Amino acid sequence: MKDAQTHTQAQTGAAGPAPLPYSAAELKRRRRDLLKALGDDAVLLLPAAPEVIRNRDVHHPYRQSSDLTWLTAFPEPEAVAVLAPKRKGGAFVLFCRPHDPEREIWDGYRYGVEGAVEHFGADEAFPIGELDERMPEILSNRRRVVYPLGLDDNVDRRVIGWLRAVRGLARKGISAPTELVSSDQYLHERRLIKSRSELKLMRRAAAISASAHRRLMQTAEPGCAEQRLEASFLSACAEQGARFQAYPPIVGSGAQACVLHYVENVGVLADGDLVLVDAGCELDGYASDITRTFPANGRFTDVQRRLYDLVLAAQLAAIEKVRPGNHWNQPHKAALKVLTQGLVDLGLIKPEGADLKQLIKDERYKPFFMHKTGHWLGMDVHDVGQYKQDGRWRRFEPGMVLTVEPGLYIAPDAEAPAEYRGIGIRIEDDVLVTEGDPEVLSAGVPKDPEAIEALMASARSG
Known part of the structure; x- marks a missing residue:
């Protein structure tokens, strides 16, 4: 053969x-x-x-x-x-x-x-x-x-x-x-357990998507159409050998970022908006899945930065739990602790005497964070493999790949202080379970807010 x-x-x-x-x-x-x-x-x-x-x-x-x-x-x-x-x-x-x-x-x-x-x-x-x-x-x-x-x-x-x-x-x-x-x-x-050849493809797919996200960030500016950013992403992927996408790209500016599966991409970026882009190429049958949120004008406002820092802290806490022997739900639980405490600190949740554990049990975070923190990733963007075994959350093993993607979505009509309404933020990376520290396959695109602002500033100065 x-x-x-x-x-x-x-x-x-x-x-x-x-x-x-x-x-x-x-x-x-x-x-x-x-x-x-x-x-x-x-x-x-x-x-x-x-x-x-x-x-x-x-x-x-x-x-x-x-x-x-x-x-x-x-x-x-x-x-x-x-x-x-x-x-x-x-x-x-x-x-x-x-x-x-x-x-x-x-x-x-x-x-x-x-x-x-x-x-x-x-x-x-x-x-x-x-x-x-x-x-x-x-x-x-x-x-x-x-x-x-x-x-x-x-x-x-x-x-x-x-x-x-x-x-x-x-x-x-x-x-x-x-x-x-x-x-x-x-x-x-x-x-569910990826081979060396599969991981090689997934690393390459994530690298291509990360490069496309960087180009997209540098393209963004007030007055830019969401479709233009989508086109930038598709073009960057295709030029690097990934003609197809793992799923329809989401490019949501302003309040559209609060719509989890917004794929119309028909809006125009306004000065002061945040832009949420959830997009990932498929390379030789293997998916990548990356989300970044950034300011249309290149600078986070104080309010945006408070929410963004909270989501980033939740994501970092969740990634830290992606280790062999930990169970599937531990990253989600870690993210919930950070997000719920942060929502209390920002005044978006009024505890009314309940402690953090009770607030999480009562799902008081749910109006602002309504999805799980990740899913398996592989040949399918929502890849195969059981999340529970014998009724219990399964434990991580080296070779598994998952997304880690906490977010906050403060809808325009949410019961929240007016300054936070209409802001949607999600940060998503592709993470490999290894024998030791988790490997972030999508690390090639910045998520630190200062790094995002510097990347966008470099495009404007050039």
Whole structure:
């Protein structure tokens, strides 16, 4: 098997799709580990993500299923990967589109069944049109079918059809599977701990996004359109090799920063506004996720600085808790302590005799901070992996990556002193759990207020 990343135009005569830069050895290790976990009486099915049509016949750029990518690196639609332990002919079978010279003129190169074996390590490959014919045989005399259960109605119906076909062979002494099991439990916990190659990609994605955030800050000024800042970010990412975004960028100035998922980006920066930018590129299938908040005119006001310093202190306290052995909720609890005490000190919460512990228990912070402090990060921006195990918050292990993103959102109509209304602040970084101190992958973009002001001032002086 050739490494997927060695596939070149010279080998094919045409420029082919670019799979993720996993080595053949790493992909083989993943499949070998999964085959062992499945056991000899199971079959794993992973369908490709469907193509998305936005309107009529206009297609979005294709993005493969994260699970299928992680296991095979195969980048094309209309495909199904099968792992069938002890199968005669080989355990790894890939169904995919055959070569079609006419369609390739319109849509580009296809690997075909030959390429599935040569470049992606399939033991056998068949045209996708033979899937319904061949699957009953693969499922015969197996006990479990493992696949993304309940994710796609069409896939569910096809699996049921294959099971019916196998049951029809009972008089030949062939038994049909009796269990349907979600593939999540096999794949998602494995995806949660990142390999060296994955971390290399995530560091690069974070560095690209950090560079784009710096450019965006230097572009901002009163009268600048939010869309212009979005365009600056997209351009900076694309120029560095990250054409796609992990999610739609949020560029919210003024009171729009209090809308958590504001993606319209149609406002204009006003003098005295803060600007909240939540944006991160996707590089070779891996997400970054960074938020920074900065003054449109390059200088924080005293009021803005008081709130900003509070959010920053909460984030630093939370990052400090991202250590092996600590549980998932400890960063959130650390942020809540800092934020709630700060809200009391600023007069945004009136304690009315309650101590800090009681204020947190009563969620008195909730009108101003209504989300958790982070989420897993990886191939998906809200990545896979359980947050609890056996009813308890899970403990951090080296190789996990998460975001740490406390915020404060004082809505224009909030019950708060008038000077604070309409201010939204969030600070978010991508953090790797290591054997020792947490590694902030997104440290390349400043968050210290003086450093932000200096960066913005350097653009104006230049």
